[in-house]
Amino acid sequence: MKNVDHTDEQVTKRMHRYDKYLLLSWKRILIIAGAWVLSVVLHNVIYGLFYEYFRRTGGDEAVFFILAIFVIPLYFITSLVYTVVKKVSKLVGNKAS
DSSP, X not given: OOOOOOOHHHHHHHHXXXXXXXXXXXXXXXXHHHHHHHHHHHHHXXXXXXXXXXXXXXXXXXXXXXXXXXXXXXXXXXXXXXXXXXXXXXXXXXXXO
């Protein structure tokens, strides 16, 4: 097994990558809310357009439903926790100095 030694630069680079995708801002919150509404609307539109097919087969449109119910809320909760932890650790770090 290799002994992997991470430099400070690699760790900082990785943290900036997480910040890019997980740190919440008002703009990102609005985008998440818009994506959720769009998923709900698209689910209903597709179900309405293909109602006869879904009624005959006993199925339902699942892609946008799964996005709206599981994926988008999970991303929001993960981002919220990441943002709170990041802000609290920054506050604690500033008070310790």
